[in-house]
Structures are given as C-alpha cells and as structure tokens.
Amino acid sequence: xxxxxxxxxxxxxxxxxxxxxxxxxxxxxxxxxxxxxxxxxxxxxxxxxxxxxxxxxxxxxxxxxxxxxxxxxxxxxxxxxxxxxxxxxxxxxxxxxxxxxxxxxxxxxxxxxxxxxxxxxxxxxxxxxxxxxxxxxxxxxxxxxxxxxxxxxxxxxxxxxxxxxxxxxxxxxxxxxxxxxxxxxxxxxxxxxxxxxxxxxxxxxxxxxxxxxxxxxxxxxxxxxxxxxxxxxxxxxxxxxxxxxxxxxxxxxxxxxxxxxxxxxxxxxxxxxxxxxxxxxxxxxxxxxxxxxxxxxxxxxxxxxxxxxxxxxxxxxxxxxxxxxxxxxxxxxxxxxxxxxxxxxxxxxxxxxxxx
Numbered sequence: 001x002x003x004x005x006x007x008x009x010x011x012x013x014x015x016x017x018x019x020x021x022x023x024x025x026x027x028x029x030x031x032x033x034x035x036x037x038x039x040x041x042x043x044x045x046x047x048x049x050x051x052x053x054x055x056x057x058x059x060x061x062x063x064x065x066x067x068x069x070x071x072x073x074x075x076x077x078x079x080x081x082x083x084x085x086x087x088x089x090x091x092x093x094x095x096x097x098x099x100x101x102x103x104x105x106x107x108x109x110x111x112x113x114x115x116x117x118x119x120x121x122x123x124x125x126x127x128x129x130x131x132x133x134x135x136x137x138x139x140x141x142x143x144x145x146x147x148x149x150x151x152x153x154x155x156x157x158x159x160x161x162x163x164x165x166x167x168x169x170x171x172x173x174x175x176x177x178x179x180x181x182x183x184x185x186x187x188x189x190x191x192x193x194x195x196x197x198x199x200x201x202x203x204x205x206x207x208x209x210x211x212x213x214x215x216x217x218x219x220x221x222x223x224x225x226x227x228x229x230x231x232x233x234x235x236x237x238x239x240x241x242x243x244x245x246x247x248x249x250x251x252x253x254x255x256x257x258x259x260x261x262x263x264x265x266x267x268x269x270x271x272x273x274x275x276x277x278x279x280x281x282x283x284x285x286x287x288x289x290x291x292x293x294x295x296x297x298x299x300x301x302x303x304x305x306x307x308x309x310x311x312x313x314x315x316x317x318x319x320x321x322x323x324x325x326x327x328x329x330x331x332x333x334x335x336x337x338x339x340x341x342x343x344x345x346x347x348x349x350x351x352x353x354x355x356x
Contacts, residue, residue, distance in 0.1 A: 012057035013150045013211040021225055029122030031058040033228055040229035044314045047197055047234055051156030052226035053218050056203070057211060060124035061149050062117040062131065066140040069113045076134045077107065078253075078273065080263040084109040089177045089192050093253060093261050094119075094127060099272015100249045102130045104241070106194060108179045118151075120243045134268065150211025154223060155201035155234075157356065162222060163202065167191075171202075185217045196231065198238025198354055233311050236320065239283065239352030245293060245308045246322060252277035255324060257351055279305060280330035283353055284337065284346040286319040291337045291344075297323045298336040298343055304329040307337060313353065320353050321346070 009032040018025065023034035034055065036043060046052045064073060073081040079092040086109050094102040103123040108116040119127045128144055135142060154163060160171045168183045169191070179192045190205035206214050219225060232242075241247050241256050254262065255277040262273055284297070284307075291310040296303045305325030313320045321337070336343040 010058070012055055013208045014055045014057060014215050017212050017215050018055070023225075023227060026228070028228055029058065029120075031121060033058060034225075036227040036229045037225045040227070040233060041314050043224060043226035043230035044233050046224035047156045047199060047226055047230060048315055049157070050224065051154060051159045051162050051201070051222075052224040052230070053215070054153040054155065054226050054231055055151075055215070056153050057150045057208070058121035059151055060119040060121060060127065060144070060146040061151075061205075062119065062128065063110075063143040063145055064115045064117065064131075064140055065143075066113055066138070068138040068140050069115055072135060072138040072140045073107065073115060074265060074267070075138075076131065076268055077105075078262040078267055079107075080265060081107060081109075081115075086111050087179050089179045089194055091261065094130065095253070095267065095269035095273060096130070096249055097269050097272070098250075099253075099269040099275065100251055101243070101247045101253050102249065103127050104243055104247055104253075106192075108192065110179075116145075123243065148208055150206045150208045150214070152204040152206065152211070152215060152218065153195055153197075153201060154204060154218065155195045155197040155199050155226075157199055159199070159201040166221060185214060185221075187214050189214070196238075196240055197234040198240070198352065199234075199356060232309075233314060236309050236311050236322065237313055237315055237352065237354035239322070239354075241281070241322075242309060246281055246324070251324070252279070255279045255327075256281045276327070278327055279324045280327050281308070281322055281324055281351075282330055283349045283351040284321045284323055284335065285316075285349045285353070286321070286337065286344060286346045288318065289337075289339055289344045290319040291321050291339060291346075295321075296338040297325055297346070298338060299325075299329050299332055301336075301343075303338075304335075315354055320349075322351070 018034040026035045077092045089108045106118040192203045195201040290312045295307040297305040310321035
C-alpha cells in the first residue's frame with residue numbers, strides 16, 4: 001500500500017515516539033507503522049525470552065450498548081457471547097452472509113448491557129458499516145471509539161513480573177482473557193490478559209493523549225520496543241491466522257484449525273460456515289529456503305495450494321509457513337514449495353509451530 005496526496009497514511013498517537021527511537025516506518029493497512037527498531041530478530045527474541053511492547057493503536061475499538069447488546073452480538077458473531085461475564089474477553093469472528101469472514105475480532109464484556117469490540121485496523125470502516133447494517137431491529141447503540149484509545153501490547157514470559165511493581169492490581173489473580181481497570185505507572189488504563197504472540201502478556205488500553213507518555217515509561221522500566229516485523233514472526237510461530245492471509249471475505253474460516261470459534265447457534269452466515277471447506281490450512285517446515293505468501297504448494301508436481309504466510313523462524317532456526325491446500329490433499333506428509341521456478345521440499349507439521 002502506498003500513500004498519495006489524497007490518501008495520506010494515518011498515524012498512531014505514538015508516531016513521534018517511534019521516530020525518536022529510530023524505528024523504520026512502513027505503510028501497513030493505511031497506517032504509518034514501525035516495522036522494526038534495532039532489528040526483527042532481536043525484538044522477537046526479547047519477547048520470547050523477556051518482554052517487549054508493541055504499538056497496536058491502529059486497531060479499531062467499537063462500543064456496543066443497550067438492552068439487546070448481547071442478542072445483537074450473538075447474531076453477528078460465531079462464538080457464544082452469552083458465556084462472557086463482565087470482566088472477561090473472547091476471541092470471535094464476524095461472518096458475512098456467505099460464510100466468509102468480515103473480520104476476526106476480540107469481544108470484551110464491560111457489563112450486562114455493554115461490550116467493547118477490538119477489530120483489525122484495515123477493516124475498521126468495513127466492520128463499522130457491516131455492524132450498522134446488522135443492527136436494524138436491535139435495541140443497541142454503536143459507538144466508534146477508535147480515535148479515543150491508544151493500545152499497547154506488553155508481551156513475553158516476564159510481562160507480569162515487569163508490570164507488577166507499577167500496577168495497583170495483583171496480576172497473578174488475573175487469568176487469560178481477564179479484562180479489568182487498573183492504574184499503571186500513574187495512568188488509568190484497562191488491562192486485558194490477551195495477545196497475539198504465543199506468550200503471556202497484557203494489552204493496555206489508555207487514553208490516546210496519554211499513550212506516548214505511558215509508552216516512554218514502559219520503555220524506562222526495561223520493556224523492549226518491538227515492531228510489526230517481530231509481531232509477524234511471533235504470531236506465525238504461534239500458528240495464529242492473520243486477516244487478509246489465512247482469513248478473508250471469500251475464504252471458508254473452518255479451513256483453519258479454529259473450529260472451536262463456531263458454536264451451535266443462529267448467526268449470520270451459518271449455512272455457509274456449515275458447508276465443508278474446500279481447502280485446509282496446514283503448517284509447513286523447510287530446511288533452509290524461506291517462502292512467502294502466494295508461493296505455489298505442490299504435491300507430486302501438481303499445484304494443490306499456496307502459501308498464505310511464511311518466514312524464517314528465529315526460535316526454531318528454519319523456515320516455516322502456513323498454506324491453504326485442497327482438502328483432499330491436506331493430510332500428506334511431504335510437499336514442495338515453488339520458489340522462483342524451483343521446487344523445494346517441505347514437510348507438513350502440526351500447528352502451532354511453537355507453544356510455550
């Protein structure tokens with residue numbers, strides 16, 4: 001994606017802080033975002049071994065309130081929102097009428113009639129239009145709060161240990177997907193024990209105008225700033241799908257390993273999702289040749305699919321990839337990936353590639 005005078009790149013509240021830190025900035029989903037600071041490998045290893053902090057303020061936040069808030073979200077998502085108690089969060093999908101995905105999202109239950117949704121940055125406008133269209137007939141109020149919030153992700157095995165001296169809540173009592181108010185380094189925030197790296201951690205919702213100050217203080221206590229490059233290698237090792245790669249409007253979401261996200265209830269696109277997916281998402285490991293999105297996957301010389309995400313894994317020390325292949329060819333052990341006209345051996349491995 002490129003910037004033009006008509007479509008300037010958006011900036012998060014931390015843009016100036018990234019420039020001060022010497023970050024290499026790149027266009028991402030319409031935003032000017034840091035891809036790395038000192039280097040992808042160093043930032044990746046910091047999150048795997050200690051703790052790092054990401055700017056994810058480009059993500060969108062929608063608030064859903066009203067007597068029908070739960071019923072509305074039950075209708076427009078595939079997971080069971082009614083199981084959420086206040087103070088709990090849930091990974092979920094927004095399906096379209098055909099059974100593809102408008103987006104994959106996180107749902108946070110604030111109260112009996114109040115929810116906060118976090119959506120992908122590149123899908124904010126699309127998701128907003130979809131939800132407004134679906135809201136007809138429900139007693140709900142929708143508010144787009146995307147510009148109100150800064151969102152930081154503190155991730156890594158030492159995330160709790162490093163934050164605990166600076167927060168007024170006993171973090172050890174908060175389980176995965178907990179969502180709660182706290183004071184962190186003097187700032188009133190919302191903390192969620194969620195993340196996208198395969199590590200423990202907390203996502204920090206802070207007022208947009210306070211995000212830069214909080215970021216600076218988090219770096220001062222020893223957290224390593226990490227960019228989009230490390231975020232991608234971390235999520236890929238953890239086998240996490242990325243919208244626009246493993247999920248899309250025209251891809252059957254149950255091609256992934258996330259069948260648990262669909263519960264037995266009435267929802268938008270139910271008939272399409274119940275149909276058998278024509279392709280399956282598999283993990284591939286290669287010996288030394290990194291592969292990228294779009295590279296053909298071959299079985300006995302025949303193209304049976306393509307790579308959706310690929311990288312050279314810093315943790316595992318060899319290239320890894322996720323690929324969508326024909327359902328009838330998804331249980332084989334050995335494939336090839338075509339790179340610039342040459343086929344390279346790849347073996348199927350179970351997802352995730354990495355699990356702490």
